[in-house]
Amino acid sequence: MGVGITQKITAMIDEILAFNKAFVANKGYEKYITNKYPDKKIAILSCMDTRLTELLPAALGLRNGDVKMIKNAGGVISHPFGSVIRSLLVAIYELGVKEVMVIAHSDCGACHMNHEEMIERMKARGVKQETIDMIRFCGVDFASWLDGFEDTEKSVRGTVQAILSHPLIPHDIMVSGFIIHSVTGELTRVSCEPVVQDASAE
Numbered sequence: 001m002g003v004g005i006t007q008k009i010t011a012m013i014d015e016i017l018a019f020n021k022a023f024v025a026n027k028g029y030e031k032y033i034t035n036k037y038p039d040k041k042i043a044i045l046s047c048m049d050t051r052l053t054e055l056l057p058a059a060l061g062l063r064n065g066d067v068k069m070i071k072n073a074g075g076v077i078s079h080p081f082g083s084v085i086r087s088l089l090v091a092i093y094e095l096g097v098k099e100v101m102v103i104a105h106s107d108c109g110a111c112h113m114n115h116e117e118m119i120e121r122m123k124a125r126g127v128k129q130e131t132i133d134m135i136r137f138c139g140v141d142f143a144s145w146l147d148g149f150e151d152t153e154k155s156v157r158g159t160v161q162a163i164l165s166h167p168l169i170p171h172d173i174m175v176s177g178f179i180i181h182s183v184t185g186e187l188t189r190v191s192c193e194p195v196v197q198d199a200s201a202e
């Protein structure tokens with residue numbers, strides 16, 4: 001944030017830019033061409049974990065254009081009128097989505113996350129205690145904003161319920177919860193109260 005620091009593009013981004021030039025020149029995009037409407041009418045809320053970047057779509061048989069993918073740390077809704085619900089509203093009302101899958105994963109980095117520890121790391125990187133105090137004074141609850149979840153299943157259930165009971169989500173939207181294994185990609189259904197019992201579920 002300092003004055004006089006020029007924007008510096010790292011070697012990693014240079015590499016990405018070089019790849020991108022070649023990708024476009026070689027028409028690497030042709031097999032990805034689709035439109036903005038999801039073919040499967042499904043939105044997926046999941047975690048930003050890098051292990052899932054390719055694994056999740058591959059394990060679910062999803063291709064470009066199939067689903068709306070919403071990702072953040074933990075695959076959670078941290079605010080009822082925040083960006084996740086906003087994205088779901090756009091997906092439902094503008095893009096024809098009819099079902100939502102909440103997909104958490106094993107060994108999630110957001111699990112056991114602790115706001116006090118993160119605040120200590122912020123302070124070690126130059127954020128002042130008075131800044132933390134001021135933000136707290138303005139009504140930000142660091143615990144509810146930054147703490148992770150202890151129980152992944154419980155977190156998925158809570159997220160499913162938060163979507164189902166949201167006043168702006170229409171009643172005909174189906175919402176279901178899952179946990180994907182971060183190595184094998186195996187999907188396990190999380191039973192959530194109003195979900196119809198599936199006899200074949202494991």
Ligand SMILES: [Zn+2]
Pocket residue numbers: 047048049073074075105107108109110
């Ligand atoms: Zn995660």
